[in-house]
Amino acid sequence: MIGGERGLANLPLIAFCLLLAAFLIAPLASLGVQAFTAPAGQDALANFAKYFQTPGLMRSLVNTAWLAVVVAVLVLPMAFVVAFTLERTLVPLKGSLAVIASAPLLIPSLLPALALVYLFGRQGLLRPFLGGGDIYGAQGVVIADVIATFPHALVILRTALSAADGRLYEQAEILGASPWRTFWRVTLPGARHGLVSAAVVVFALVIADVGAPKVVGGDFDVIALDIYKQVLGQQNFQMGSVAALLLLLPSALAMVVERVAAHRQAALISSRSTAYRPRPSARRDAVFGGLSAIIAFCILAVFAVCQFAALVKLWPYDLTPSLAQYDLDRVDGGGWSALTDSVWLALAAASLGTALAFIGAYIAERTPARGWLRQAYAALALLPAATPGLALGLAYVLCFNDPANPLHGLYGGFGILVAITVVHLFTVAHLTSTSALRALDSEFESAGEVLGRGRWSVFLPVITAMSTPTLIEIFVYLFVSAMTTVSAVVFVYPPAFKLASVAVLNMDDAGDIAPAAAMGMLIVYVNVVVRGLGVLLRTAAVRRERLAYARA
Amino acid sequence: MVSPLFREVGTQGVIEAAAFTVRGLTKRFGEAVAVDNVDLTAPVGQFTCLVGPSGCGKTTLLRLLMGLEQPSAGVIELGGVDVTRAAPAKRGMGMVFQSYALFPNMRVSANVAFGMPRALASQEKAKRTAALLETVGLPGLERRYPGQLSGGQQQRVAIARALAVEPRILLLDEPLAALDPQIREQLRLELKALQRRLGVTTVMVTHDQAEALAVADLIVVMRAGRIEQIGSPQSVYDAPANPFVASFLGAANLLGGEVASPGEVSLHGGQTLPVDAKAFTLGQTVVVTVRPEAVRVIGPEQPGLTGKVTGQVFGGAASRVEVQLDGPGAKTLMVDVAAGNPCPGPGEAVRLGLPIPSLRLFPKLAEGTA
Numbered sequence: 001m002i003g004g005e006r007g008l009a010n011l012p013l014i015a016f017c018l019l020l021a022a023f024l025i026a027p028l029a030s031l032g033v034q035a036f037t038a039p040a041g042q043d044a045l046a047n048f049a050k051y052f053q054t055p056g057l058m059r060s061l062v063n064t065a066w067l068a069v070v071v072a073v074l075v076l077p078m079a080f081v082v083a084f085t086l087e088r089t090l091v092p093l094k095g096s097l098a099v100i101a102s103a104p105l106l107i108p109s110l111l112p113a114l115a116l117v118y119l120f121g122r123q124g125l126l127r128p129f130l131g132g133g134d135i136y137g138a139q140g141v142v143i144a145d146v147i148a149t150f151p152h153a154l155v156i157l158r159t160a161l162s163a164a165d166g167r168l169y170e171q172a173e174i175l176g177a178s179p180w181r182t183f184w185r186v187t188l189p190g191a192r193h194g195l196v197s198a199a200v201v202v203f204a205l206v207i208a209d210v211g212a213p214k215v216v217g218g219d220f221d222v223i224a225l226d227i228y229k230q231v232l233g234q235q236n237f238q239m240g241s242v243a244a245l246l247l248l249l250p251s252a253l254a255m256v257v258e259r260v261a262a263h264r265q266a267a268l269i270s271s272r273s274t275a276y277r278p279r280p281s282a283r284r285d286a287v288f289g290g291l292s293a294i295i296a297f298c299i300l301a302v303f304a305v306c307q308f309a310a311l312v313k314l315w316p317y318d319l320t321p322s323l324a325q326y327d328l329d330r331v332d333g334g335g336w337s338a339l340t341d342s343v344w345l346a347l348a349a350a351s352l353g354t355a356l357a358f359i360g361a362y363i364a365e366r367t368p369a370r371g372w373l374r375q376a377y378a379a380l381a382l383l384p385a386a387t388p389g390l391a392l393g394l395a396y397v398l399c400f401n402d403p404a405n406p407l408h409g410l411y412g413g414f415g416i417l418v419a420i421t422v423v424h425l426f427t428v429a430h431l432t433s434t435s436a437l438r439a440l441d442s443e444f445e446s447a448g449e450v451l452g453r454g455r456w457s458v459f460l461p462v463i464t465a466m467s468t469p470t471l472i473e474i475f476v477y478l479f480v481s482a483m484t485t486v487s488a489v490v491f492v493y494p495p496a497f498k499l500a501s502v503a504v505l506n507m508d509d510a511g512d513i514a515p516a517a518a519m520g521m522l523i524v525y526v527n528v529v530v531r532g533l534g535v536l537l538r539t540a541a542v543r544r545e546r547l548a549y550a551r552a
Numbered sequence: 553m554v555s556p557l558f559r560e561v562g563t564q565g566v567i568e569a570a571a572f573t574v575r576g577l578t579k580r581f582g583e584a585v586a587v588d589n590v591d592l593t594a595p596v597g598q599f600t601c602l603v604g605p606s607g608c609g610k611t612t613l614l615r616l617l618m619g620l621e622q623p624s625a626g627v628i629e630l631g632g633v634d635v636t637r638a639a640p641a642k643r644g645m646g647m648v649f650q651s652y653a654l655f656p657n658m659r660v661s662a663n664v665a666f667g668m669p670r671a672l673a674s675q676e677k678a679k680r681t682a683a684l685l686e687t688v689g690l691p692g693l694e695r696r697y698p699g700q701l702s703g704g705q706q707q708r709v710a711i712a713r714a715l716a717v718e719p720r721i722l723l724l725d726e727p728l729a730a731l732d733p734q735i736r737e738q739l740r741l742e743l744k745a746l747q748r749r750l751g752v753t754t755v756m757v758t759h760d761q762a763e764a765l766a767v768a769d770l771i772v773v774m775r776a777g778r779i780e781q782i783g784s785p786q787s788v789y790d791a792p793a794n795p796f797v798a799s800f801l802g803a804a805n806l807l808g809g810e811v812a813s814p815g816e817v818s819l820h821g822g823q824t825l826p827v828d829a830k831a832f833t834l835g836q837t838v839v840v841t842v843r844p845e846a847v848r849v850i851g852p853e854q855p856g857l858t859g860k861v862t863g864q865v866f867g868g869a870a871s872r873v874e875v876q877l878d879g880p881g882a883k884t885l886m887v888d889v890a891a892g893n894p895c896p897g898p899g900e901a902v903r904l905g906l907p908i909p910s911l912r913l914f915p916k917l918a919e920g921t922a
Contacts, residue, residue: 441651441653442651443649443650443651443653444653444655446620446647446649446653447647447649447653447655447713448666449619449620449639449640449641450618450620450640450641450645450646450647450667450714450717451641451666451667451713451716451717452640452641452667452717453641453666453667454641458655461655461657461658462655462657462658465657466656466657545656545657
C-alpha cells in the first residue's frame with residue numbers, strides 16, 4: 001500500500017521525463033545514429049574520418065574555436081564595465097542604460113550583422129574609414145556576435161555584482177585599502193564565478209550562431225554554417241550530423257562548467273551578508289559612465305542604422321524617407337504573413353512553455369517524488385541549454401521525419417515548431433521556475449493537506465498566485481526568444497508557414513537587404529511592445545505583493 | 553468533553569476533544585530510524601509536550617500523527633479509532649507549522665477560512681472567522697495580510713486557521729521558535745491559557761526545555777527516536793529517569809564515582825560523598841546527579857566537599873558559581889547561590905553541602921548514554 005502510494009506520487013514526474021525523452025532525447029539519439037551510420041562496408045567512424053579529411057570543414061572547426069574565444073575575450077570586459085556601472089556606481093540614467101544594454105535580447109541575431117553591412121559593406125556609409133578593407137570575414141562576425149551576446153553576459157555579471165557582501169567592503173576600508181586595491185582584491189574575486197559563467201555562455205552562444213557568419217562571414221566558415229550548408233544545400237545529413245555532434249560536445253561541456261560556476265557564485269552570499277551601497281566617487285563614475293555611454297551608443301547605432309535603412313528609398317543612393325521597404329509582400333521570404341505566423345508561434349510556445357516549465361519544476365521541487373527521479377528530470381531540463389539550435393533542428397528533422405516515429409504526424413505542421421521552440425528555450429524557463437518555487441515556504445502544501453483541501457489545493461491560489469511576476473518574466477522571455485530564434489526552426493518550418501526571423505535570413509540571402517532590415521525591425525517592434533507590457537504587468541504584480549507582504 | 557470553542561463559535565456539530573494513543577510507532581528513512589517503537593498516550597484536554605534535542609525524532613513523530621508521513625510500523629488511535637492510514641484531513645487534527653505557513657497573498661480572513669467546509673455560506677464563514685479571531689485575541693484583523701502582522705499575531709492567526717477545521721487534537725510544531733525571546737515567554741503563557749480555555753487536546757513539539765516545563769501538563773522527553781521519560785513537569789524535573797533527562801531538563805551536575813559503602817560514593821578525585829546507595833552493589837561505577845540550586849555553600853566546620861571557586865556569573869535571582877573540586881581529575885561543580893546570600897568570589901576555597909534527598913544515583917552505562 002505504501003509502495004503503491006509512492007509509485008503514484010512518482011507518476012507526474014515520470015510523465016514529464018517521458019515528455020522530454022520524446023522531444024529531446026529521441027531526436028538527439030537519431031542525430032547520433034545518423035552520424036555513426038556509415039555507407040556499407042565502412043566502420044562506424046567513417047563519417048568522422050571523412051569530415052576531418054575535408055580541408056574546408058577542418059578549417060571551420062578551427063575558425064569556430066577562434067571566433068568563440070575572441071568574442072568572449074572582447075565581450076567580457078565590455079559587459080563587466082556596464083554591469084559595474086549599473087550595480088556599483090551612482091551615475092545618472094542607469095535605468096535607460098539598463099534598457100539599452102539589454103535591447104539586443106529583443107532583436108534577431110542577424111540584425112547587428114545587417115547594420116554592419118549597411119555601415120561598412122560594399123556600399124556602406126563608413127566604408128571609406130576602413131581604408132580599403134572590408135567588413136566581410138572574421139572581423140565582421142566578431143563584431144556582430146559581440147553585440148548579440150553582450151546582453152547575455154551582462155545579465156550574468158549584473159547578478160554577480162549585485163549580490164556583494166557589504167561587510168567585505170567595510171573591512172577593506174577599515175584596513176585602509178585603496179579603491180584600486182579593493183577592486184582587484186574584493187570586487188573581482190567576488191565576481192569570478194560570474195565571469196566564468198558569462199564566458200562559457202558567450203562561448204556556447206557564439207559556436208551555435210549561424211546568422212552572423214551567414215550575413216557578414218564572407219568566406220569565413222564556421223561549424224554552424226557547415227551544418228546549415230550540408231543540410232539545406234547538399235542534403236548531406238550524415239556530414240550535417242557529424243558537425244552537429246562536434247558542436248554539441250563543447251556546448252554540453254560549457255553547460256556543465258556554467259552550472260558549477262553559477263552554483264559557486266550563489267554560495268558566496270550568505271544570509272548574514274549585508275547589502276553593498278556605493279559611495280559617491282566622481283572619478284569612478286566619470287570613467288565607468290563614459291565607457292558605458294560609448295557602448296550604449298554603439299548598440300543604439302545598430303538599431304538606428306537598421307531603422308534608417310528600412311525607412312529610405314534606396315540605401316545609400318536615395319535617402320528620401322519612404323515606407324516602401326515595409327511593403328514586404330513584394331519580395332520573397334514570406335511577407336507580412338511571416339510576421340503574424342511568428343507571433344502565433346511565439347504566443348503558443350510562450351504559453352505552453354511557461355505552463356510546462358512551471359508545472360514540471362513544481363512537481364520536481366515540491367511533490368514527494370523519488371530523489372533519483374528528480375535528478376533525472378533536473379538533468380533532462382538542463383540539456384536543451386547544452387544543445388545548439390541547429391543541432392536540435394537537424395535532430396528533429398531526422399527523428400520526426402521518420403515514418404516509424406509514432407509522433408511522425410507532427411512533422412510538417414505547427415505542432416513541431418511549437419515543440420522545438422519550447423524545448424530549445426526550456427532550460428532558462430525551468431531554472432527561473434525552480435528558483436522562484438524554492439523561495440516559497442516549504443510547508444504550504446502540508447498546510448493545504450492538513451486543512452482538508454489536499455496538496456494541490458494551494459497550487460493555484462497560493463503557489464501560482466505568488467509566482468505571477470516570475471510567470472510573466474518567463475512568458476516574455478519565451479515570447480521574445482521565439483520571435484528571434486533562427487537556428488532552432490530553420491530546418492523544420494513547413495513550406496506553408498513562413499517565420500519572420502527566417503525571412504530575414506532568406507531576404508538577405510536573396511540580396512533584399514532593405515526589406516530584411518524592415519522585417520528585422522518589425523520583430524523588434526513586436527518584442528518591444530510585448531516586453532513593455534510584460535514590465536508593466538510584472539511591476540503591478542510585484543507592487544501588489546509588496547503591499548501584501550510589507551509590515552504595517 | 554465538549555470544547556468551549558465550538559460553543560463560542562456556535563457550530564452545529566458538537567466536537568469532542570479526544571485522547572490519542574500510539575503503539576509501537578516506528579519510522580525509518582532508509583537506514584536511519586527517526587522514530588523507534590514509540591508508545592504514548594496524550595490524555596483528553598491536556599497539553600502534552602514532546603521535547604528533546606534537535607534530531608531526536610519529535611517533529612517526525614508529530615508529522616506521523618498528522619498523517620504527513622506514513623509510519624513504517626505501529627498504530628495511531630484517535631478517540632479509540634484507528635487512523636494510522638487515514639488521510640491527514642480525515643483525522644480531525646489541526647496543525648500549526650513552525651513557519652506558520654500562512655498564505656502571504658491571502659488576507660487573514662481567507663487564511664482562517666481556507667480549511668472550512670466549502671459548502672458553507674460565506675456569511676457563516678465570516679461569522680466563524682470573526683469568532684475564531686476573537687478566541688485567539690485578534691478581533692477585527694480580517695482584512696490584514698500576514699506580512700502586516702507581528703510574529704506573535706501571525707502565530708495566533710495560524711492557531712485560528714488550525715482551529716477552523718474543528719479539530720479534536722491540536723498539534724503545534726515549535727510554535728514559539730520563530731519569535732523574539734522577549735515576547736516568547738509572554739506568548740508561552742497565552743498559549744497555555746488559550747489551551748486551558750478551549751480544553752482541546754494539544755501536542756506541542758519543542759527543543760526548548762524551559763518552554764516545555766512552563767506549558768506542559770505532560771512532558772515526553774525524547775532522544776534518538778525513543779522516549780526517555782514521560783511525566784508531569786514537576787516529576788520529570790525532580791525525578792529524572794536517567795542522567796540525560798537530568799541534564800536536558802534544567803541544569804544538572806553529573807559526578808562520576810564508585811560505590812564505597814551503602815551510604816557513600818567515592819568520587820573521581822578522591823573525595824567522599826554521603827548518598828543513599830543501598831540499591832547498588834559495592835564497587836559499582838555510578839553517576840550522581842545534583843541540581844545547581846540544591847548545592848549549598850556551608851561553613852568550614854560542617855562535613856562536605858571542598859573546592860576552589862574558578863568562576864562566577866551574576867544572574868539576578870541567583871548567581872552561578874563554578875567550583876573546581878579538590879583532588880586530581882576531580883570535576884567542576886555548578887552551584888546556584890540565591891540573591892541575598894554571601895557569594896564566594898573567584899579563588900576562594902569553599903565547602904559545599906549536597907543534601908542526600910537531592911542526589912540521584914544512576915549506574916554508569918556504556919559510553920554515550922550518560
